[in-house]
Amino acid sequence: MAILLNKDTKVIVQGITGFQGLFHAKKMRDYGTQVVGGVTPGKGGTEIEGFKVWDSVAEAVEATGANATCIFVPAKFAKSAAYEAIDAGVELVVLITEGIPKIDTMSIVKRANKKGSTLIGPNCPGLITPGQAKIGIIPTNIVKPGKIGVVSRSGTLTYEVLEQLSNAGLGQSTCVGIGGDPYKQTNFVQVLKLFQEDPETEKIVMLGEIGGNAEELAAEFIKEHVTKPVVGYIAGKTAKPGKTMGHAGAIIQGGKGTADSKIKTLESVGVKTVNRISEIPDLLK
Amino acid sequence: MAILLNKDTKVIVQGITGFQGLFHAKKMRDYGTQVVGGVTPGKGGTEIEGFKVWDSVAEAVEATGANATCIFVPAKFAKSAAYEAIDAGVELVVLITEGIPKIDTMSIVKRANKKGSTLIGPNCPGLITPGQAKIGIIPTNIVKPGKIGVVSRSGTLTYEVLEQLSNAGLGQSTCVGIGGDPYKQTNFVQVLKLFQEDPETEKIVMLGEIGGNAEELAAEFIKEHVTKPVVGYIAGKTAKPGKTMGHAGAIIQGGKGTADSKIKTLESVGVKTVNRISEIPDLLK
Amino acid sequence: MKKKGNFKGTRNIAHSLQIGRAIIMGLILEYEGKEFLFKKYRIPMLEYRLVRSREEAEKAIDELGAPVAVKAQILSGGRGKMGLVKFSRTKEEALANYDEITSREFDGRPINLVVIEAGADIKQEVFVSMVFDNTGNIVVLFSAEGGVEIEKLAEEEPEKISRFVVPFDDEIYPYMFAAGVGKQGFTGKVKMKIATIIATLVKMMVKEDLQLAEINPLIITNSNDVVAIDSRIGIDEDAMFRHPEREEWLSAELRDTPAEKDAHEHGLAYVDLGGDIGMLSCGAGMGMATADLIEYYGGEPRNFLDVGGGASPEKVENALRVMVSEGGLKSILINAFGGITRLDDVAKGIIEAKKKYNIDIPMVIRLNGTNQEEGVALLKEAGMEAYLSMEDSVEKAVKLAKGEN
């Protein structure tokens, strides 16, 4: 089963005629993902490396029945691209683009919530269900099918963890990179819920970072709703506390958001946390 | 019972320190309406002719429990004033102001719909429940309590009708002036529904005008839901068809909106229509 | 144009007499739509010049080079059919067309504003037009078949028109129109250029307080550019306080006849209806009903003239001045119902006007309501009578206009 994505998911790539879009569209297809085409406004009716191209998501969806999209367009156009996918009723919108203005991201999240799309990202590596399909840029050579669910705020760090898991013989059900931006729709809680409900996922790895309160919210959720074992890692212990967030920021943030407070909160609800990534596989055995 | 407004309704007046606001606040109070105060931003804490003044509707509502407002502020500030009332949870918002930009009116209607306020107007004379209370500018000397519900798109024409009804011994349950602007929340249909449900209303008078499709929608509603007798009048037979509405306007409007087509549609669902206002009382007897 | 901000006026309803309340707007000139709106929003256009004299026309033709189009600037669509837009292959032809057009009149005024526009390289003409509906949506029509017979096309081959319905407060992007434009046979760059222009117009509708935005034709050139040849824009006159510069536009002058302008400046609503019975009402709905009643009794109202509720003596006096300034009246009907209006004030205004402007056209006055007795007494003093019933007064005015008694 896995979560969010499997071999039946029909994926389009927005920005498919760009360098990154095309490169990763091919990688996705090579892995077995059903990439049914792509969208680049103004290039509709053409074809590129075997991918059909449409001018708009609505037209691509009408023609192919796509239910997922992977967005590679530049930050300046990301809002319009994401809106387009959401408006066309695409169920799973994976927004790889980084550097999107905060206001634009908030608008995208709001529209996705309103129209019922699941939005992964922005500024994320996407997701992969090993052995079935991937959307995004997670390398395929470091994953293998199995029963560990992985959810992560960090991109490259995830790859390190995936490889260590695979090397230790711990395959993955699905790995979701939720992305590093502060505003998002799909956060730890949403993915933990899916992993908890997924019969193929037995244990969960959660890779967090300093800042914000996503890990704290995850801890609350785990306490109430997650019965599967969770192993956690928080990056950023070295980081210095911020100085630029203004009085309102400081008052709202309070003492929260540091690595230590996150680790403490997670431990308090039964999550085993590690100091070094290399300790993760052992805790899952 | 009557509809929308009775002697227990607590009314504030927005723009109460302006000439019109104060003049009509006094008239309303004189008629027995519970005018519990008024709002003029920047004049909070003062008093005028026995009315307490607040800086904002929220504060006035908190202090008085007001559940209705009558807005007399200039068109330029009408949107903010109406938003303020809606946000403060005021149930009945009567917007007298005319000349409000269309986009502003659409925004007000949308916000009222979203937050559950009933909006009467803009560009309307307000409403009166004879013998109990009035909100707006309908003269009180021409009405008398009774069982005829009156709903009208026109201001002064309504007064003529009210006087003829009263002179003929036909008192009114409530008279609602829904206002002449094309965009509104409370239209014929909404008022007809309330009159149909109101046990004190026995018969209904409906004063329409050329343009738009409010009368046509009313006819549809009457056909399905109104069992009480309805008498109708449509002003504007003399009017020439428009030339400035563009192709889109012409195509969307089609042949609808003329006095003749409205009269025909109303007659087809059993509404008795008249050519002269003086014929109305006889049809109600 | 009258000052805004008074909370109970009558201007809108005057317009509604002409066009129905659903769509109330002030058209602006093609030139204004292009110069003040399309340029700002970067809608592609051909080069053009506004000219006011034969010398300016000649200079413009020389600068742009033949062929050019010579286009009368009037507040109306259908200029092509009227022969007021003329394509001209040579300079001589262009000047001849300029002379012909400026020799004509429209709406009772000479035509002296003309646009000279560069010639176009037209592969296809398309059409886009949009208005608000009554529920807060912008309704956009688009067809690959531009030209003037759009209403006919809508009736006979509705599938050739794509219709988009956009909530007024949504954010607007070209993708929203791509599939619909695609259905009319466009693809790739041309499709997206058209979709972008439609999106831009929709944004303008909200940001610029428009009530109508139409480009017909929008052309596709042989090099696949998409270019606006015409602009037909209606503005929301109630939003003038947000766009004060529009008070100075040429169209603000052209929109009203001199009598309408005079009336508006005094806070009155005035519409010329073409008959012979001068009509003054206190309140707009009453005005409409009175006009209807005049026709019911076989007469023809000369005008719609409304002083609104609660009018002062001065306002009534001014209204009568405006009314008689137009001439052609056979009788005058004053229908005053006193709700907010004080009838003694109305009577004072009538008496003063009659004296000041030596009005000797037969006058029928109806007074009913607030301060009726005082009003009737004042009239009597001045040798005039008043009716109580609206019907009776209208019937009398019609008879007088027909020379009966």
Add this chain to the structure above:
Amino acid sequence: MKKKGNFKGTRNIAHSLQIGRAIIMGLILEYEGKEFLFKKYRIPMLEYRLVRSREEAEKAIDELGAPVAVKAQILSGGRGKMGLVKFSRTKEEALANYDEITSREFDGRPINLVVIEAGADIKQEVFVSMVFDNTGNIVVLFSAEGGVEIEKLAEEEPEKISRFVVPFDDEIYPYMFAAGVGKQGFTGKVKMKIATIIATLVKMMVKEDLQLAEINPLIITNSNDVVAIDSRIGIDEDAMFRHPEREEWLSAELRDTPAEKDAHEHGLAYVDLGGDIGMLSCGAGMGMATADLIEYYGGEPRNFLDVGGGASPEKVENALRVMVSEGGLKSILINAFGGITRLDDVAKGIIEAKKKYNIDIPMVIRLNGTNQEEGVALLKEAGMEAYLSMEDSVEKAVKLAKGEN
């Protein structure tokens, strides 16, 4: 500031090392907030001049007339406590304060931008500050007790702070803040002036892509004017493409150290962390984890330096150049996990940099993943070794920095 538009970079996470990902922003100068934002939105202010020399300062003091405030322009709050804002009763005092302030340094730079501001007639100081929360709301704090001890007030007397939560996409009006401002003891005109300024700031947050907007103090004068004395604004650096003029602001220069600036210009993320182990990672999360691991083994990273995923040899080379340009390194750790990144590219960059910049600081390299064999082979050829495990490489780098082996 680096160019935007690449879809997978690393700049944000570098900032996140300093301030946590929740609030990522670039502070601007008080002067810029006032000159480029407050003026545009008509927030009332006192007269002020930006001066860059003693002559300009003297001229400004003469023009404004004593008393004046002399205010250092630095990218930080708390200037009062640092003695970098000084009220001056006379011209002499003002010049002395100017001399004192400009003799000092902040963040390793001389202070040479100063604002001279007219003296204020202060009846009361109040405080307003706003940021976004993580759910798309703007959170506004307002207190009638302005000054610098706001965090303390929030803790000890929270009822003295009014908190407003406004959805980012709502339309904003002063009425929304009137009751809350009223609760802090204001009424009538002063209340509405404060509410209007708060509403204006909230609008600015969205329209101007801000991440922080704070006025502390906002003052009420004896004539009941409400005037912004300070401005503390953080901008969303990801929105720079909508505000290209900000690239030219003075704060854009001040925000980064020279090494950071150099790094950003080459698409690298660089943060100075103060230790002695130079650290280069391919990917930002990896960088954070590597820094943590360095501390875990008892070392101190000199920097956070990230080339991102899929880096070219040139990028790696530039990163090493930036790293060594800062000095003070006892060892260098390169942690490359090859997912998208090709490790032969990383190896090429390392070899080239070592040669070009004569780097003789002990270097520990970890290569694991895509094209690992090729990378290791290239290093071997150049006389270098590579670790496979992250832990081992970090441990080694820490030992080297401590002079162990």
